[in-house]
Amino acid sequence: MKRVAIVGYFLEVNSFSPVTTEAGFRALCHLTGDEVAEELRKEASVLPLEVTAFARALDELESWEPVPISVLAATPGGPVEQAFYDTWLADVRRRLEAAGPLDGIYVANHGAGAATQDLDSDGTLYALVRDVVGPGVPIVATLDLHANVSERMVDMADVMITYRTNPHVDQRERAEEAARAMVELWAGVRPETAFIRLPICPPSITLLTSEGPYADLIRFGQEARDERILNVSIFGNFTFSDLPKNGITVLVTARGDRAAAQALCLRIAEKGWAERHRYQRDLTSIDDAVAGARARSDDATIPPRIYADVADNPGSGGSGRNVSLLEALHAAGATGVVCGVFHDPALAAEAHSLGEGATFEAVFNRDREDEFVKRFSAPARVLKLHDGTVVGRRGNRRGRIMPHGPSCLLELGGICVAVSSNRLQTYDPAQFEMFGVDVAEARTVVVKSRGHFRAGFDEFFPPDRIDEIDAPGLSSPVLSRFPFRHLPRPVYPLDEGAMWAPPAW
Incomplete structure (x- = not known):
């Protein structure tokens, strides 16, 4: 029986974003040993999809024993805090050394990582794994297609396989390819x-x-x-x-x-x-976006559109807190608008304390302001509260748990705004549907996303009804x-x- 260690590290680093700390991983996925093993066989898991898909694919190909080491994943942000990363690497080394003889290593990795003092944190992980297992044990890795590949990563791994789809919807297929590659290496390739x-x-x-x-x-x-x-x-x-x-x-x-x-x-x-x-x-200006939304507010014969707030995409290290587009739409009196998912823990907490149906002055970003995060306030009503845990139903997050933390849906005049405690990009209609929103009824939908929304919302918005907005933010194109x-x-x-x-x- 082949024994295969599983190591996962997912962080897409935007060097202009705040440092990613341990809390960022704890909010999304921070699992070791038996915790990984428990999640590995769940139908809906917090593990990155390729991890569970690799295990199921290898089940079909070979008699094997998974040796779960550790899996980390955080929403994209700044470089990982070096002390935390060093501590995690030391734990990975200890667990690998204690695992006994291994026949292979599967590394599930985003590949665009960096630490505050290490510009090739992914390469450091690969080198550590190779140092522990030696030259004769196959190392097969799957990576995001936004990975930044170093010579050290190539030298340390035997096979590196990246996604072929963006939005990313082929993690299962690439994990299956990785399992087949592992079997070929065992056969002598x-x-x-x-x-x-x-x-x-x-x-x-x-x-x-x-x-x-x-x-x-x-x-x-x-x-x-x-x-x-x-x-x-x-x-x-x-x-x-x-x-x-x-x-x-x-x-x-x-x-x-x-x-x-x-x-x-x-x-x-x-x-x-x-x-x-x-x-x-080419991008669509905020002025043109607002004019379009106003026109759709007044004329039901104009087809609805979706606006991607690409410059404030949490999936690219954006804060999810930029209000430029929301403020402009609100000032123009646009109606039939659904926006989200905004990241504002303080606002979500206040809505939960007030309860559904309450009216209040909603203050966005009261606890933080910087170049791209400005305060904005407007009269609001709490339409719906939710614990924020939802399973995606389409695209990149289909069948995967999305932990938003305590969340709410606010009504600001003709605009409904989804607000979460955790910072996640908008992937899936389920992130609005958890509040009872019918996306098909909206005239304008605004998503904090760069591209993954395309695979989730394509049932409502074909490519010719998508606008990428030229707003300010940490992920501006x-x-x-x-x-x-x-x-x-x-x-x-x-x-x-x-x-x-x-x-x-």
Whole structure:
């Protein structure tokens, strides 16, 4: 019976966001040993989806014993506090050393991590695992397609497999692919990997996989595979991490044939570089968004639309507390509007203390103000209260628990606002439906999200009824607004004259 250790670490770092502490992981997923084992077999789990999917896939392929080590996951934010990360790494090392002989390691990893004093925290984790198990034990990893891939990560892992969908809805399939890869390595396949990082750091909204340059690049890579190629992974990178290892990265793993891996990797990279100018996107101004919402308020024949507040996406390190768009819609008297999910624990707590039906002056951000978080107040009524625990029904969060903490739905004139205690992006209609909101009845829906809402709300809003709003925030797609310090400059699109030369293999 094969014994496979399971280690998980999920943090997408926006270096311009506040530091991520232990509390951020405790709010979402912080499990060790038997706690992981207990969640592993649940139908609806707090574990990242690929962890449970890997276990179920390996059940079908091999007689094996899971050896759960530890799984951490937090909502995207700033670099992880170094002392906490070091303590966690020490615990992972201790548990791995105590686990006894292992036949494989599965690392479930976001890949866009950093610590306050370690710009390659993911690479540090991979190196630790390799140091403990030695060179002969296969390490297979699955990663988010926004991972920032370092040379150390590639050197330490045998196979690295990234998602192919954005919004991310293929975690199950990639976990199944990882399980099959593990079985191939046990059967004697020798992985040979080719790796190219391009000086392209695009805004995340240009990395959709239904259409556009990134979609075309992924499709090209998959169609060019043959029986020699074990995996093709194209990482879009997460530019807000602001790291030396940022950049669109092509990783091709072959079955014992390095030349085949290198040839395909180079073909994909050359196509990606040639099409770099396609990574551009127009945004909708707040004024135009408000005008559209007002028009829909007055004319029921105009189809409803969804507004993505992409610059304040908690899923990209945004605070979820920017009120610029809400305040403008409220001032204009827009009606039939549903907004959320705002992150404001103090406001949610006040609503719970007052009770459903209560009217009061709702003060957003009373306990915090900064460049992108401003106070806003308006007369409000508490429409609905909820404990905030809901299971997603569509897209990225289908079947997964979303812990919002004590939450409420407030009515501000013609606007309904969902407010939560925990900071989560808006993935799924269930985040409004838990309050009894019928999304189909809304004239305008505003979501704190960059892209994952597309897979959850597509039953109401096809792509031609989506607007990405140019509001202020820590995840604005307008990259020139950020004081980058560590990106590998020159880099496109920040530097039009960025250059790239193929590797001298």
